[in-house]
Amino acid sequence: xxxxxxxxxxxxxxxxxxxxxxxxxxxxxxxxxxxxxxxxxxxxxxxxxxxxxxxxxxxxxxxxxxxxxxxxxxxxxxxxxxxxxxxxxxxxxxxxxxxxxxxxxxxxxxxxxxxxxxxxxxxxxxxxxxxxxxxxxxxxxxxxxxxxxxxxxxxxxxxxxxxxxxxxxxxxxxxxxxxxxxxxxxxxxxxxxxxxxxxxxxxxxxxxxxxxxxxxxxxxxxxxxxxxxxxxxxxxxxxxxxxxxxxxxxxxxxxxxxxxxxxxxxxxxxxxxxxxxxxxxxxxxxxxxxxxxxxxxxxxxxxxxxxxxxxxxxxxxxxxxxxxxxxxxxxxxxxxxxxxxxxxxxxxxxxxxxxxxxxxxxxxxxxxxxxxxxxxxxxxxxxxxxxxxxxxxxxxxxxxxxxxxxxxxxxxxxxxxxxxxxxxxxxxxxxxxxxxxxxxxxxxxxxxxxxxxxxxxxxxxxxxxxxxxxxxxxxxxxxxxxxxxxxxxxxxxxxxxxxxxxxxxxxxxxxxxxxxxxxxxxxxxxxxxxxxxxxxxxxxxxxxxxxxxxxxxxxxxxxxxxxxxxxxxxxxxxxxxxxxxxxxxxxxxxxxxxxxxxxxxxxxxxxxxxxxxxxxxxxxxxxxxxxxxxxxxxxxxxxxxxxxx
Amino acid sequence: xxxxxxxxxxxxxxxxxxxxxxxxxxxxxxxxxxxxxxxxxxxxxxxxxxxxxxxxxxxxxxxxxxxxxxxxxxxxxxxxxxxxxxxxxxxxxxxxxxxxxxxxxxxxxxxxxxxxxxxxxxxxxxxxxxxxxxxxxxxxxxxxxxxxxxxxxxxxxxxxxxxxxxxxxxxxxxxxxxxxxxxxxxxxxxxxxxxxxxxxxxxxxxxxxxxxxxxxxxxxxxxxxxxxxxxxxxxxxxxxxxxxxxxxxxxxxxxxxxxxxxxxxxxxxxxxxxxxxxxxxxxxxxxxxxxxxxxxxxxxxxxxxxxxxxxxxxxxxxxxxxxxxxx
Numbered sequence: 001x002x003x004x005x006x007x008x009x010x011x012x013x014x015x016x017x018x019x020x021x022x023x024x025x026x027x028x029x030x031x032x033x034x035x036x037x038x039x040x041x042x043x044x045x046x047x048x049x050x051x052x053x054x055x056x057x058x059x060x061x062x063x064x065x066x067x068x069x070x071x072x073x074x075x076x077x078x079x080x081x082x083x084x085x086x087x088x089x090x091x092x093x094x095x096x097x098x099x100x101x102x103x104x105x106x107x108x109x110x111x112x113x114x115x116x117x118x119x120x121x122x123x124x125x126x127x128x129x130x131x132x133x134x135x136x137x138x139x140x141x142x143x144x145x146x147x148x149x150x151x152x153x154x155x156x157x158x159x160x161x162x163x164x165x166x167x168x169x170x171x172x173x174x175x176x177x178x179x180x181x182x183x184x185x186x187x188x189x190x191x192x193x194x195x196x197x198x199x200x201x202x203x204x205x206x207x208x209x210x211x212x213x214x215x216x217x218x219x220x221x222x223x224x225x226x227x228x229x230x231x232x233x234x235x236x237x238x239x240x241x242x243x244x245x246x247x248x249x250x251x252x253x254x255x256x257x258x259x260x261x262x263x264x265x266x267x268x269x270x271x272x273x274x275x276x277x278x279x280x281x282x283x284x285x286x287x288x289x290x291x292x293x294x295x296x297x298x299x300x301x302x303x304x305x306x307x308x309x310x311x312x313x314x315x316x317x318x319x320x321x322x323x324x325x326x327x328x329x330x331x332x333x334x335x336x337x338x339x340x341x342x343x344x345x346x347x348x349x350x351x352x353x354x355x356x357x358x359x360x361x362x363x364x365x366x367x368x369x370x371x372x373x374x375x376x377x378x379x380x381x382x383x384x385x386x387x388x389x390x391x392x393x394x395x396x397x398x399x400x401x402x403x404x405x406x407x408x409x410x411x412x413x414x415x416x417x418x419x420x421x422x423x424x425x426x427x428x429x430x431x432x433x434x435x436x437x438x439x440x441x442x443x444x445x446x447x448x449x450x451x452x453x454x455x456x457x458x459x460x461x462x463x464x465x466x467x468x469x470x471x472x473x474x475x476x477x478x479x480x481x482x483x484x485x486x487x488x489x490x491x492x493x494x495x496x497x498x499x500x501x502x503x504x505x506x507x508x509x510x511x512x513x514x515x516x517x518x519x520x521x522x523x524x525x526x527x528x529x530x531x532x533x534x535x536x537x538x539x540x541x542x543x544x545x546x547x548x549x550x551x552x553x554x555x556x557x558x559x560x561x562x563x564x565x566x567x568x569x570x571x572x573x574x575x576x577x578x579x580x581x582x583x584x585x586x587x588x589x590x591x592x593x594x595x596x597x598x599x600x601x602x603x604x605x606x607x608x609x610x611x612x613x614x615x616x617x618x619x620x621x622x623x624x625x626x627x628x629x630x631x632x633x634x635x636x637x638x639x640x641x642x643x644x645x
Numbered sequence: 646x647x648x649x650x651x652x653x654x655x656x657x658x659x660x661x662x663x664x665x666x667x668x669x670x671x672x673x674x675x676x677x678x679x680x681x682x683x684x685x686x687x688x689x690x691x692x693x694x695x696x697x698x699x700x701x702x703x704x705x706x707x708x709x710x711x712x713x714x715x716x717x718x719x720x721x722x723x724x725x726x727x728x729x730x731x732x733x734x735x736x737x738x739x740x741x742x743x744x745x746x747x748x749x750x751x752x753x754x755x756x757x758x759x760x761x762x763x764x765x766x767x768x769x770x771x772x773x774x775x776x777x778x779x780x781x782x783x784x785x786x787x788x789x790x791x792x793x794x795x796x797x798x799x800x801x802x803x804x805x806x807x808x809x810x811x812x813x814x815x816x817x818x819x820x821x822x823x824x825x826x827x828x829x830x831x832x833x834x835x836x837x838x839x840x841x842x843x844x845x846x847x848x849x850x851x852x853x854x855x856x857x858x859x860x861x862x863x864x865x866x867x868x869x870x871x872x873x874x875x876x877x878x879x880x881x882x883x884x885x886x887x888x889x890x891x892x893x894x895x896x897x898x899x900x901x902x903x904x905x906x907x908x909x910x911x912x913x914x915x916x917x918x919x920x921x922x923x924x925x926x927x928x929x930x931x932x933x934x935x936x937x938x939x940x941x942x943x944x945x946x947x948x949x950x951x952x953x954x955x956x957x958x959x960x961x962x963x964x965x966x967x968x969x970x971x972x
Contacts (some may be wrong), residue, residue: 074820078735080930081683145852232730241701242735249683249701254735271734272741274816274922275823303820306917306926309800310815313807319820491850535684 004271031057031132032292034069037282046282049293052135056111057293058286060635063100063615066288067296067637073613074321074643076311077276077302085325086270087199088622090278090300091247092630093261095124096193100632101352102520102621105197107610108460108631109138109261109285119188119574122165122196126179131283132259136210140175145171145209146517149242150217155237161203161276163195167572190483190573190599195524198625202247208259215240261285263295263634278304280310286634295634304596312336315608318343321643322616322636324350324453324607329468330399336608344644346527349619352605355498355518355528356407356598358393358474360384360536362459363503364595365554370453371509374439380445383435385597387485393477397470406589407528410518415583421601432485440486449486458488462503462511464496474599503538513537516624518601523583525624527589530567531560539596563589612639650871650960657952664948665941669715671939672944678707679732705732718938722945729938731931738942742784742924746946748817749923752842757904760854761897767851768858769890772866783855790852796914799845803919806841815920842919846912850904857896865889895966901958 033041033049040046077085088173097108107113110124130138150156151164164171166185174182185192195201213219215226219234226239233239243258245251252258253270263286264278278300286294303319305311308326315327316339327336328350340346362381366372374380390404408420440457442450453456463475472493479489494502502508515537516529522529527537531544539561545553547564556564566586573579609616615635622628638644680698680841702708706717721727728738767787771780813819817838822831865871868888874884916925924943931940 080934214667231727232735250733251735269736272736273824277824303816303823305815305920306930307920309918310920313803314820317807317811317813319813496685497677498675500685501677501681622697632849 010221017539020048030124030291031287032290032457033282034280034293034296034298036298036624037280037293047135052131052283053239053287053293054129054131054285056127057644058108058111058127060286060288060294060632061099062289063617063632063635065614066290066292067615067635068639068641069292069296069298069637071297071638071643072299072301073297073633073636074319075300075302075323076305076314076320076326077270078308078326079304079306080271081250083248083253083270084627085302086253086266086276086278087247088325088627089633090262090264090628090630091252092199092202092627093205093263094196094198094631095200095205097195097631098197098626098628100617100620102623102626102628105193108197115191115193117574119190119192119572120186121182122192123176123180123182126181127285128179130261130285132208132210132261133283134211134259134281135209135267136208136259138205138208138261139178140181141178142207142209143173143204144175145213145310146204146207149213150207151203156240161200163192163198163200164203166192167568171637182435188572188574190575190579191571193525198521198524199248199627200625206247206263207244211257211259212240212244215243221442262630264300266629270302271304274304276304278302284634288635296637300633315339315345316343317347318610318644320345320608320610321638322607322609322613324605324620324622325349328352328607330401330605331468333399333606343608343610345610347606348609348616350605350607351519351619351621352623353410353518353602353621354623355409355515355522356405356596357402357469357514357602358471358599359407359513359528360461360478360597360599361537361539362597363506363508363511363538364540365506366509367506368509370451370457371453371459373452374457375459375510377439379435380439381594381597382424383432383439383485384482384487385432385594386426386428386435387432387481387487388478388597388599389427389481390599391427393474395474396477398600398602401603402600403603405598405601406594407515407517408597409587410601413519413522414580415522415587417587417591420587423591424594424597429484430444435486435574436485443486448483448488449487456488458490460490460492460509462492462494462499462508464494464511466496466497467514469514475512476598500535503541504535506536506538506541515596515598519621519623521623521626522587523579526567526583526586526590528596529586530563531556559589559593563593585621610644612644613637614639649963650956651954653959657956660952661945661949665719665945666715668941668944668948669711669718669937672932672935672940673711675935677935679705679935679937680707683733705730712902714937718941722942728942731939733931733936733939734862738939741927742938742946745922745924745927748921749925752839752921752923755839755928756843756847759843760851760904762859763847764851764854768855769862769885771855772859772862772893773885775863780859787852787855790848791856793849795845795849795912796918798848799841799915799918802841802845809889812837817922829880842912842915842921845915845919850907854897858893861893861896862889865892868914892943892966895962898961898965899958901954901961904954 007334031049031053037046041048052054075085094108095110096105096113098104099106109126109130111127126140132138151160153304160170165351166187166189168186171186172186174184176182181350183192215223217223223236224324227236230239230242233242242251243255250270256266256269260281263281263284265281267277267279270276280295280298284294300435304313311320311326312332312335315323315336362375366375394400394402394404404425405421406423406425409415410421414550436449440449440451444450445458449457461475461479463471463473475491479491482489499511503511513536516525526532527534531540531547533541533544533548542554543556543560546555563586566582566589570579570582570586573582604619607620614637616628617632620629684698706714718729721729731738731741734741767783771783774780803814807814815861818831818834822834825831868889871884871889874888913925913929916923917929928940928943931943
């Protein structure tokens with residue numbers, strides 16, 4: 001059987017029209033629903049489809065063709081900490097969404113939006129008659145409940161998510177009417193609509209008031225009874241966190257009673273059994289172009305496994321219908337290709353394209369004054385960069401799938417510039433020595449360089465084995481290249497939580513990591529271009545702290561302050577053209593500084609889908625906060641209405 | 646005898662108490678706590694989650710000193726049988742472990758039976774027919790069983806089952822039976838899967854016991870009491886089972902104390918590779934993310950098993966070997 005999916009236009013990264021108000025007209029014909037639901041309607045246990053859908057349901061653009069109802073999408077999930085497996089397939093319904101190519105923001109839960117002249121206020125119009133998965137209406141009150149009782153409550157939200165904080169502080173939300181809300185920042189916030197379409201924008205529409213208010217003292221005077229009945233909670237705050245945990249923590253997926261706006265809702269809790277099951281949400285607010293209520297598939301199941309290799313074997317056996325997580329790695333490609341016929345699956349491309357996947361992050365705010373002086377000298381970083389044999393790393397560790405590059409926007413992104421990606425990437429030991437001699441000309445009897453204080457110079461690199469990116473192997477090669485030019489790099493293997501603990505307390509010399517910002521996410525998460533505080537990327541933590549609040553951290557040099565100022569201009573830009581121009585300024589300044597040393601930009605990875613799974617976005621873009629394919633999984637369907645045998 | 650048992654039971658109390666303290670301290674030794682592990686995993690979402698972390702830290706009581714946390718945990722177990730809460734799963738440890746302990750015991754006991762059923766006859770055979778072809782064959786496979794790491798054997802067997810028998814791998818039942826009720830077909834399917842872990846876990850232990858049995862029995866076979874018995878005209882088979890084998894059984898019995906906990910916790914890697922619903926993968930995961938009440942409770946239970954196992958082997962030894970009884 002041949003495997004064909006229509007190729008979608010490749011990623012282009014065109015910016016969304018900020019200020020664009022889209023309204024999709026409701027089709028005039030009658031709506032259809034899944035056969036199983038029709039039976040329930042006939043039996044009287046479910047209202048008819050017209051009453052379940054909003055008066056103006058979202059009509060999804062056809063990805064490949066109109067689908068068929070039926071079947072169970074089978075996946076596998078790891079026994080713990082793998083909640084993003086569900087987030088990325090059935091989570092992530094925001095007020096607005098990115099289109100399947102990640103080029104433009106489209107309406108989602110909100111049917112339209114308006115942006116004020118200066119891009120400081122955003123008015124969202126909700127769909128009348130939208131319902132939670134338990135049938136209760138979703139209105140502006142649910143958004144206000146989140147805003148007033150959760151977001152503005154310092155006990156439940158001690159720190160606000162950056163999506164909802166502008167230059168003047170946290171957003172102010174007002175209810176205009178039952179279906180209209182206004183988000184006001186008081187100053188321009190040109191990135192807000194984009195940010196609302198990313199992962200963390202979901203907060204505004206994820207808190208059903210009718211269900212969650214029972215876990216608040218304010219709404220439920222008898223809350224003590226609920227606390228007593230819940231053995232894992234001791235007070236009202238704990239109870240609320242337990243029932244209303246955020247989607248990217250396991251908590252969200254451990255409360256199957258919580259109503260959602262997602263296409264499928266859980267019927268059991270993640271972690272409690274060997275299989276997590278999500279059933280079709282009969283109130284889902286989307287239809288296809290023919291008026292068929294989505295989703296097409298009846299159920300999604302996640303078989304809990306403990307070892308990634310088991311997932312691979314299950315795939316060979318045809319027990320996985322659609323998956324890229326855990327298996328889409330170059331090292332698995334050969335084995336997956338060998339078993340294609342047996343497992344009856346094919347590949348699709350995944351545009352998981354970060355700014356760089358192997359980055360030497362030297363701590364520019366090192367607490368050791370000598371090391372700080374050396375690594376802050378750009379000549380040292382340039383020299384080290386020229387000493388790296390990038391192509392060898394790519395050939396040995398990534399099966400040739402990648403290209404030598406710095407930490408920079410990628411080819412295909414509208415921010416791409418060749419000189420950013422290619423500067424100092426040439427492997428040239430003599431050139432490297434030339435630069436390094438400007439910083440540390442003295443060498444000891446073993447040919448290793450002596451620091452400016454007259455002592456042997458040494459950098460301690462932390463490395464954790466994460467994401468299947470073979471960092472420990474890469475680090476050994478890197479330390480070897482550095483030794484060739486007289487730089488002493490000592491490698492310390494550690495686990496990820498220890499690594500995070502060390503760099504958040506600014507106790508590291510350097511570590512190996514990856515960084516987003518290769519595509520459209522360069523605007524919203526420029527963590528490798530501008531010093532910012534993040535729990536995974538740290539190369540100038542003290543400057544980043546100063547950037548947030550100048551009474552903390554450490555005052556950076558003028559060049560870095562200029563970058564902060566330039567990025568402020570980005571966040572307050574009011575038009576897409578201005579946004580792009582401002583971001584180019586940030587990149588120009590940042591690339592001149594050459595903060596981090598990138599080694600490899602990877603080729604697109606891949607996922608597998610069984611041969612009769614249709615409407616598979618190809619290539620599928622994903623990135624840190626772009627929680628794809630969740631907004632589009634509802635359109636996946638089985639040709640023939642069921643799984644292949 | 647009764648006094649002996651009673652005394653042993655009393656000794657168990659301080660032992661287990663000390664074990665519980667050491668367990669708790671060891672789990673806390675690595676830097677950070679569950680929330681650091683959680684933060685590391687949430688890093689994928691791409692945002693800084695200090696907000697939710699602060700409130701969760703409060704919820705889990707992780708800010709409290711270690712002895713307060715220990716006191717809460719141990720008094721819960723002693724007075725209410727409450728093993729605390731699993732941070733990661735937000736469920737009571739009690740709700741999580743008993744089901745898995747059941748599977749663990751089931752597989753352990755079947756493995757024990759498998760080990761004895763293979764090691765005993767083969768060990769006796771290779772001692773009695775020393776240097777015969779059969780002995781060499783048994784020895785060869787015995788050394789193989791000892792030399793191959795269990796997880797590797799598990800991988801190879803899974804691959805063979807997948808490649809040549811088209812069997813669904815991982816777990817104890819096929820996916821289609823995963824949430825089905827217990828029917829005859831499901832039991833059949835279970836037995837199609839369960840022999841694999843039993844053989845994998847049992848092979849190396851059986852191989853070791855074959856060697857021990859062979860060596861011990863060889864020591865006994867030429868003792869004067871055997872010669873005497875034979876001179877009195879006992880049949881060779883009766884004689885073998887009644888005297889030398891009984892004495893040679895000693896190591897089988899004295900190792901029960903170790904076999905119980907090894908079967909429960911020692912085969913973690915096999916359980917992870919084969920995706921068994923036993924306590925092993927759960928313990929490994931709990932240790933990795935510092936889910937301390939869950940990890941602590943599992944280790945505590947395994948420790949109690951060791952103590953009980955040792956008691957059982959002592960009692961059995963006294964029963965089977967008169968020399969020990971009169972000490």
